[in-house]
Amino acid sequence: MSKEEHEVATLGTAPVTSTVINIRSDTSVPDHVVWxxxxxxxxxxxxxxxxxxxxxVKSRDRKMVGDVTGAQANASTARSLNIAALVLSIIAIVVLIILYATVMGKRI
Incomplete structure (x- = not known):
């Protein structure tokens, strides 16, 4: 076997290398900023x-850093506070409307 044939033979049997790229699953964590x-x-x-x-905002910051658990905890707290604020505000608005209607009804 000549030197050139030996080089071709060794090039053809070189081990195949592969690159593995791990892509983490992007878990969607709603941060409720708009609400x-x-x-x-x-x-x-x-x-x-x-x-x-x-x-x-804390939840969005945690999500940007990559702390999914912290982002979910802050998002859950934000959601609970948003629900409480919405329910209490709606109750207050309904009570004010009822009070206004009863006061204006007595004047007529």
Missing amino acids: SLFNTLFMNCCCLGFVAFAYS
């Missing part, structure tokens, strides 16, 4: 909307 901003501006009963907005 919190709405509650902060329009339904800020007992400042719950503002606190929910703070937790929403």
Whole structure:
């Protein structure tokens, strides 16, 4: 076997190398920023909307860092605070409408 044939033979039997790229699954964690901003501006009963907005921003920061567990915990807290702010604000609005209707009904 000549030197050239030997080089070709060794090139053909070289081990095949492969590259493995691990792509992490991008778990969707809702951060509720828009809902919190709405509650902060329009339904800020007992400042719950503002606190929910703070937790929403924390959740978004945790998501950007890659801490999915922390992002989910902060998003859950923001969701609970948003629900509480929304329910309390709706109850307050309904009570105010009822009070206004009864006071105006007595004047007529």
